[in-house]
Amino acid sequence: MYRALYRQYRPEVFEEVLGQDHIVRILQNQIATGSTSHAYLFCGTRGTGKTTTARLLAKGLNCLSEGQRPCGQCPNCQAIKEGSFLDVIEIDAASNRGVDDVRELRESVKYPPAAGRMKVYIIDEVHMLTTEAFNALLKTLEEPPEYVTFILATTEVHKLPATVLSRCMRLDFKRVPEAVLIKGMSDICAALGINVTEDALRIIAANADGSVRDGLSILDQCIAGRDEQVTADDVLEFLGASGAEDFLELTDMVRKKRTEEAIIFLSRLLEDGKDVRQFMRDWTGHYRNLLLVKYMRNPETVLGMSAENIERLRRQAAVLEPEDINRGIMELSSMSNEARWSTQPRILLELAIVRLCMGAGQIRELTEPRFVDTPASPPDAVSAAPVPARTVPAAPAPAAPAPAVPAPTETEQGAPIPAEPVQAAPAPDVLAQTPDTPGSFDCEDIWNKVFEDGEEEKGSIYIIRNSAQLTSIEEKNFTVTVNNEFIGNLAEKNRKLLEHLVEKHTGKFRTMRIVLAKSAREEKPAEEIAAAASDLLGIKVEVK
Ligand SMILES: Nc1ncnc2c1ncn2[C@@H]1O[C@H](COP(=O)(O)OP(=O)(O)OP(=O)(O)O)[C@@H](O)[C@H]1O
Ligand SMILES: [Mg+2]
Ligand SMILES: [Zn+2]
Numbered sequence: 405m406y407r408a409l410y411r412q413y414r415p416e417v418f419e420e421v422l423g424q425d426h427i428v429r430i431l432q433n434q435i436a437t438g439s440t441s442h443a444y445l446f447c448g449t450r451g452t453g454k455t456t457t458a459r460l461l462a463k464g465l466n467c468l469s470e471g472q473r474p475c476g477q478c479p480n481c482q483a484i485k486e487g488s489f490l491d492v493i494e495i496d497a498a499s500n501r502g503v504d505d506v507r508e509l510r511e512s513v514k515y516p517p518a519a520g521r522m523k524v525y526i527i528d529e530v531h532m533l534t535t536e537a538f539n540a541l542l543k544t545l546e547e548p549p550e551y552v553t554f555i556l557a558t559t560e561v562h563k564l565p566a567t568v569l570s571r572c573m574r575l576d577f578k579r580v581p582e583a584v585l586i587k588g589m590s591d592i593c594a595a596l597g598i599n600v601t602e603d604a605l606r607i608i609a610a611n612a613d614g615s616v617r618d619g620l621s622i623l624d625q626c627i628a629g630r631d632e633q634v635t636a637d638d639v640l641e642f643l644g645a646s647g648a649e650d651f652l653e654l655t656d657m658v659r660k661k662r663t664e665e666a667i668i669f670l671s672r673l674l675e676d677g678k679d680v681r682q683f684m685r686d687w688t689g690h691y692r693n694l695l696l697v698k699y700m701r702n703p704e705t706v707l708g709m710s711a712e713n714i715e716r717l718r719r720q721a722a723v724l725e726p727e728d729i730n731r732g733i734m735e736l737s738s739m740s741n742e743a744r745w746s747t748q749p750r751i752l753l754e755l756a757i758v759r760l761c762m763g764a765g766q767i768r769e770l771t772e773p774r775f776v777d778t779p780a781s782p783p784d785a786v787s788a789a790p791v792p793a794r795t796v797p798a799a800p801a802p803a804a805p806a807p808a809v810p811a812p813t814e815t816e817q818g819a820p821i822p823a824e825p826v827q828a829a830p831a832p833d834v835l836a837q838t839p840d841t842p843g844s845f846d847c848e849d850i851w852n853k854v855f856e857d858g859e860e861e862k863g864s865i866y867i868i869r870n871s872a873q874l875t876s877i878e879e880k881n882f883t884v885t886v887n888n889e890f891i892g893n894l895a896e897k898n899r900k901l902l903e904h905l906v907e908k909h910t911g912k913f914r915t916m917r918i919v920l921a922k923s924a925r926e927e928k929p930a931e932e933i934a935a936a937a938s939d940l941l942g943i944k945v946e947v948k
Contacts, residue, residue, distance in 0.1 A: 408620075408621065408624055409592075409620045409621070409623060409624035409627075410451075410616075410617045410620040410621055410624070413592055413596075413620065414456055414459075415453070415456055415460065416460075416474075416476035416481070416485065417460070417472075417474060417475070417476045418431070418432055418460055418464075418474070421453055421456065421457060421460070422453070422580050422584050422585065422588040422616055423452070423453075423578060423579075423580030423581060423584045423585070423588075423616075424452070424453055424457065424577055424578065424580075426578075427457060427575045427576075427577065428457075430575070431457070431460070431461055431464065431575075432464075432472075435461070435464040435465065435473050436473070440461075440465065440553060441553075441572075441573040442548050442552065442553055442554065443545050443548070443553070443554040443555075443556070443571055443572040443573065444458075444461070444553070444554065444555045444556065444572055444573050444574075444575060445530075445556045445557075445558070445561070445564075445568075445569065445572035445573065445574045445575070446458060446555060446556070446557040446558075446575055446577060447557070447558050447559070447560075447561035447574065447575075447576055447577065448559070448576050448577030448578060448579075449559065449577065449578075449579050449614060449615060450559050450615060450617070451615035451616055451617030451618050452577040452578065452579060452580060452614065452615060452616060452617075453577055453616065454528075454557040454558075454577055455526070455528060455557060457577075458526045458528075458555040458557055459484060459485075459492070459526070460474055461524070461553075461555060462484055462492045462522075462524040462526065462553075462555070463476070463480070463481045463484045463485075465520070465521060465522040465524060465553060466480045466481075466484065466489070466491065466492070466520035466521055466522055466524070467480055467481050468480050468481075469481075480519070480520055483519075489519065489520065490517075490518045490519050490520075491517040491518060491519055491520040491522065491523045491524065492520075492523075492524045492526070493512070493523070493524070493525050493526070494526045494528065495509065495525065495526065495527045495528065496528050496529060497527050497528060497529045497530045497531075497532045497533050498528075498529040498532045501532050501533055501534050501537060502534055502536070502537055503534065503536040503537045503539075503540050505537065506533070506537040506540040506541050506544075507540060509525065509541075509544070510540065510543070510544050513525075513544055513548065513549065513552055514549070516549070516551050517551055521551070522551055522552070522553055523551055523552045523553070524552075524553045524554075524555065525552065525553070525554050525555070526555045526557065527554065527555070527556045527557070528557045529557070529558060529559075530556040530557060530558045530564065530568075531558045531559075531560040531561070531563035531564055535565075538564075538565055538567075538568060541568070542567055542568065542571070545568065545571045545572070546571060554572075556568070556572060561574075578614075579613065579614020579615070580612075580614050580615070580616055580619075581614075582606070582609040582610060582612075583609075585609040585612060585614075585616065585619050586602070586605045586606060586609045588616065589605050589608065589609070589619055589620070589623055590602070590605055592620070593605075593623075598627055598634070599632065599633045599634065600623070600626075600627070600633070600634040601633060601634065601635050601636060603635070603636035604626070604634050604635055604636045604638065604639045605623075606636075607636055607639045607640065607643070608622045608623050608626070608639055611643055613682075622639070622642070622643070625642055626638050626639050626642050640713070650673055651686065651687055651690035652690075652716055652717075652720055653669065654666060654669060654670065654673075654687065654757075655687075655690060655691070655694070655720060655724075655732070656720065657669060657761075658732075658757060658760045658761050659723070659724060659728065661761045661762070661763070662761070663757065663758055663761040663762075666757050666761060667754055667757055667758075670753065670754065670757065674750065680743070680749040680750050680753055681740065681743050681744070681749055683753065684736055684739055684740040684743060684749070684752075684753055684756075685740055687732075687736055688732075688733060688736040688737050688740060691729055691732040691733045691736065692733065693707060693717050694717055694720060694721045694724060694729050694732075695721075695729050695730075695733065697714060697717045697718050697721045698721040698722075698724075698726065698729065703717075731760065731763075732760060735756050735759055735760055736756055739752045739753065739755070739756045742869075742871070745869060759890075845877045845910060847873070847874040847875060847876065847877060848873075848874070850874060850877070850906065850909045850910060851869075851873065851874040853905075853909045854874075854902065854905040854906060854909060855868075855869045857905050857908065868886075868891055868894050868895055868898065868902075871886060871887040871888065871891040872884050872885065872886040872887065872891050872892075872895055873885050874906075875919075877906075877910060877914065878914070879914075880914055880915060881914050881915050881916070881917050882906050882910075882914045882915075882916060882917070883916075883917045883918075883919060884902070884916055884917070884918050884919070885919050885920070885921050886918060886919070886920055886921060887921050888920075888921075889920065892918050892920060895916070895918050896918060899916055902916055903915065903916050
């Protein structure tokens with residue numbers, strides 16, 4: 405029977421683990437000195453060796469060798485490798501999430517090992533446990549019997565309660581550097597008698613994005629059905645077939661404004677298990693490639709693609725307006741940026757598709773600035789306002805090289821632009837500052853709390869988070885400054901919820917005022933957009 409390469413090949417001893425030397429050193433040392441911890445937490449990107457290392461540690465704890473442990477040879481090592489060793493229990497928390505499963509585990513912990521020295525429980529995807537199950541687990545983690553070791557593994561450590569974190573020794577698995585991956589794959593190929601060129605391995609490593617499993621899986625599919633050498637072209641052909649083609653098609657649907665078709669197509673792609681955030685990045689990359697083939701005479705030098713794929717890109721770029729490509733890049737990179745904070749990145753991606761399909765003109769109609777508040781106070785009132793809230797609506801996210809969504813095109817089309825609504829104008833309802841008055845609120849803190857709660861109530865609300873700031877809290881109102889009209893509209897749609905949540909965290913009902921940030925209303929000159937794109941892409945984009 406055929407077995408995928410990454411199943412066929414799994415490190416049997418610590419020396420074979422790639423790119424996690426910092427972890428291997430600690431574990432080897434603890435095994436040698438008998439000072440292992442009773443609970444470990446292995447976290448990090450998928451496919452970097454967490455489960456593999458957990459099994460190695462389980463072997464190390466039960467290995468019969470006198471020398472280096474695990475030896476990979478003794479009966480215990482062999483039995484653990486085959487999954488037939490009674491004292492190593494692997495639990496997939498994704499399918500055993502409940503408190504009953506954990507109770508069962510607690511029962512079994514009471515019995516000492518049947519065959520080995522140490523009973524090892526490997527709980528994979530531990531972030532999937534329910535709160536109740538976590539609580540039940542805590543009791544066991546607190547005081548496990550001498551003969552028990554727990555190894556918890558997860559890709560999403562931020563979802564674990566602090567109580568669990570504090571009881572485990574945490575080890576962070578890193579993405580494996582490309583050079584290490586190339587060397588590792590090259591050794592595996594040599595051992596298995598597979599002939600793959602160095603260039604081919606380099607491209608595979610670049611596409612594995614630090615995951616050994618992904619690297620092996622690409623390698624595997626390039627090898628399939630070939631008995632001679634695997635070359636760079638083979639790899640490019642394979643990668644092209646699984647990625648570029650889809651993006652060409654999706655971009656085409658968006659160009660033709662076929663929203664429904666595009667969203668259905670997307671859901672089919674995601675069903676295949678593609679990661680949404682990665683998909684956004686890759687699609688942005690596709691638009692970048694379109695930009696390059698449109699403006700460069702010899703894009704081959706920077707694209708690292710097969711000639712066939714470049715030709716396909718050329719054909720698509722030819723039917724797209726520079727403006728479409730520009731909008732695609734801006735929209736997708738800003739969505740990628742927001743998606744980093746979101747628990748529901750897929751909604752963002754769908755939203756991006758809808759917006760791209762609509763094109764600039766219709767977005768405007770959707771986002772008529774009904775909400776913009778225009779007090780008649782002079783602009784310099786800002787500095788006179790006695791509210792110590794943040795006045796600069798800076799994005800709270802750590803800056804990623806993504807420019808804001810391009811400025812709305814209202815002015816171009818002659819829509820009226822309201823006067824700068826000065827936030828926190830010295831309105832009569834601003835109180836003098838004594839403790840407990842509105843001035844003592846920490847707007848940023850409250851805003852964060854609002855979204856922590858809000859996300860539970862309504863998944864889509866966090867779209868507002870990065871593009872709007874709570875800029876002041878007054879006696880009867882609070883002011884939300886939005887970066888663009890689209891976000892303003894979303895805030896308006898969520899008015900009840902936002903008002904309710906602000907009330908919850910300030911102890912009093914206040915009405916929301918939505919104002920548009922100054923920067924959103926100044927039309928960005930084309931040169932500025934081009935400069936932002938140049939910055940983002942690392943190439944020169946010129947305005948024609
Ligand atoms: N650091 C590594 N060194 C060598 N091979 C590795 C490494 N990481 C992963 N692999 C390969 O990928 C396969 C899967 O790895 P493993 O199950 O340990 O990943 P993981 O980190 O547990 O992933 P996930 O988060 O998806 O559970 C292994 O069988 C092995 O072939
Ligand atoms: Mg795993
Ligand atoms: Zn052994």
